[in-house]
Amino acid sequence: xxxxxxxxxxxxxxxxDARRHQDERAKTYRERALKLYPWVCGRCEREFTRANLPELxxxxxxxxxxxxxxxxxxxxxxxxxxxxxxxxxxxxxxGQSSTGSAVSITSGATHNPFxxxxxxxxxx
Numbered sequence: 530x531x532x533x534x535x536x537x538x539x540x541x542x543x544x545x546d547a548r549r550h551q552d553e554r555a556k557t558y559r560e561r562a563l564k565l566y567p568w569v570c571g572r573c574e575r576e577f578t579r580a581n582l583p584e585l586x587x588x589x590x591x592x593x594x595x596x597x598x599x600x601x602x603x604x605x606x607x608x609x610x611x612x613x614x615x616x617x618x619x620x621x622x623x624g625q626s627s628t629g630s631a632v633s634i635t636s637g638a639t640h641n642p643f644x645x646x647x648x649x650x651x652x653x
Contacts, residue, residue, distance in 0.1 A: 558597040558604065562587045565601040572611035586612045592619065 568577040568585060577585045588607045589596060596603050607615060 554594070559587050561597075561599070562601055562604045562606060566604075566606050569606065570608040570611055571605040572607055572615075575608050577608075584609050588612050588615060 563582075563585075568582065569575065570577075570585065571588075585606055585608060588605050590603050590605060593603070
């Protein structure tokens, strides 16, 4: 039976490697996007300086983080708030909540408090 510490260490390494790879990939397209576009949020038009630049994110329009054309046509710069809002809208459009669980938009109420109202009124 494998040692629990060994499994934990292996999992920690996998997560660490994945995060490092994501950070390296993000640096390349982020740096290119910041050179291509003015430091302004594409939605709320908030302007950014070097002091608050970490709050400006690169959004992939087609939601594919591996689609990084050199002309930047799949990117737009969004502030943290607008970027979060964009992803929340995307989840809702696909019928999911922010937790990833399915949301039924078309389902109605299952209880009708007035179901027997006509019967009650007829008795009087």
